[in-house]
Amino acid sequence: MFELPVTTIEGPEIFVIEFGDIVNYFTVYTAALFTFALLFTILVIISRPERQVDIAFGGDAFYTKDVTPAQMKFQRFMALACGLATLGAMMSGDVFNFTLFTSMVGITNIGIVAAYKYKHVLNAAFQYGIVAMIATVPLFGSAAIILATTGTLSMWELFGSTIAVPLIAKIFLVLGVMGEGMAPFYVAKAEITRAPGAPYVLMIHVSSLLLFLRVVEIVISM
Amino acid sequence: MKRREGRGTRISRISRTISELENLAGLYAVLFIAVTLIGAFTLPSLLYQEDQLYPKTIDTNSSLNPYERGGTPFNTTEVRAQYPENSPYLGYVTAYLTPVTRFIADHTPYLGTTIVAHPGGIIDEILYNTRGLDTVAETSILFVAFAIAAHLFRRED
Numbered sequence: 480m481f482e483l484p485v486t487t488i489e490g491p492e493i494f495v496i497e498f499g500d501i502v503n504y505f506t507v508y509t510a511a512l513f514t515f516a517l518l519f520t521i522l523v524i525i526s527r528p529e530r531q532v533d534i535a536f537g538g539d540a541f542y543t544k545d546v547t548p549a550q551m552k553f554q555r556f557m558a559l560a561c562g563l564a565t566l567g568a569m570m571s572g573d574v575f576n577f578t579l580f581t582s583m584v585g586i587t588n589i590g591i592v593a594a595y596k597y598k599h600v601l602n603a604a605f606q607y608g609i610v611a612m613i614a615t616v617p618l619f620g621s622a623a624i625i626l627a628t629t630g631t632l633s634m635w636e637l638f639g640s641t642i643a644v645p646l647i648a649k650i651f652l653v654l655g656v657m658g659e660g661m662a663p664f665y666v667a668k669a670e671i672t673r674a675p676g677a678p679y680v681l682m683i684h685v686s687s688l689l690l691f692l693r694v695v696e697i698v699i700s701m
Numbered sequence: 702m703k704r705r706e707g708r709g710t711r712i713s714r715i716s717r718t719i720s721e722l723e724n725l726a727g728l729y730a731v732l733f734i735a736v737t738l739i740g741a742f743t744l745p746s747l748l749y750q751e752d753q754l755y756p757k758t759i760d761t762n763s764s765l766n767p768y769e770r771g772g773t774p775f776n777t778t779e780v781r782a783q784y785p786e787n788s789p790y791l792g793y794v795t796a797y798l799t800p801v802t803r804f805i806a807d808h809t810p811y812l813g814t815t816i817v818a819h820p821g822g823i824i825d826e827i828l829y830n831t832r833g834l835d836t837v838a839e840t841s842i843l844f845v846a847f848a849i850a851a852h853l854f855r856r857e858d
Contacts, residue, residue, distance in 0.1 A: 500831040573832075
């Protein structure tokens with residue numbers, strides 16, 4: 480019943496999941512992204528936090544940082560929530576639904592880093608949080624502009640050639656995902672990932688990378 | 702804010718500015734302002750689509766204003782949906798109010814928002830029937846925000 484108008488960008492569709500007006504779908508492209516996110520979420524579930532070793536230069540001394548799974552409980556929970564939000568964003572077939580999952584990825588990313596006690600990490604998390612909060616304006620603004628100018632939010636209609644989505648809405652969408660996922664701003668991320676607890680912190684990178692790949696597909700298709 | 706000597710070529714100064722963590726929010730804000738300016742200039746070229754999927758009519762005389770959707774309870778009310786075949790029971794409970802809510806609606810003209818917000822009020826079928834996944838995602842975001850706030854409040858420093 481549902482057929483993608485253009486299959487040259489993301490390949491043929493595999494199957495659809497219908498939630499009322501929101502019709503989620505898997506194509507070859509999004510299924511690959513979904514599988515990657517799923518693998519990483521499983522990895523977060525089963526793995527234990529890594530232990531860091533600081534080596535003092537100029538000598539033989541090194542410090543091992545003591546990291547127990549109990550300290551990482553909250554990070555693990557947030558990383559799981561982040562993984563689930565990424566899964567939702569990967570398969571979403573509705574612009575507003577996609578923006579909702581994107582903002583959920585943003586807020587869980589803040590949650591992952593907010594639980595650390597190191598000052599430089601918290602400073603980076605604060606800056607990142609401000610950007611993520613500003614980014615909700617262009618993110619939901621783009622969904623609003625799309626609804627106002629085309630009258631619909633379903634990607635199945637928007638991907639067709641009869642509906643023209645204004646360029647400014649696309650730019651707003653990309654800008655919003657940039658702010659939420661922090662894709663081009665690796666400054667804050669570099670500070671963040673100096674904290675211990677590798678598999679959970681890396682969820683920030685994975686989610687923003689996947690979000691960016693997905694938003695590129697959406698913007699090109701619209 | 703750390704301040705270093707302004708030495709080096711122009712490009713190294715730019716890269717130093719970008720790599721300062723404190724400039725991050727400002728950098729994003731500049732980008733956002735630039736895009737918003739483009740948006741403000743192209744705004745006249747955007748036309749409002751009259752054929753909206755989720756139409757909004759405001760009836761200021763109704764006591765359910767601004768959420769009046771019309772119809773009679775337990776009957777089919779006309780509610781637009783993108784894919785009506787996915788929502789077979791669309792339009793059945795839009796106008797239903799519990800007796801208490803009906804009493805409030807009949808006697809006060811200013812509590813429309815309250816009626817929508819409390820249990821037993823207007824069931825917004827657009828939200829809960831055709832766009833149910835949105836409602837789930839929104840409450841999940843709220844839950845995550847509360848979880849972070851609770852964690853930050855309760856942790857021992």
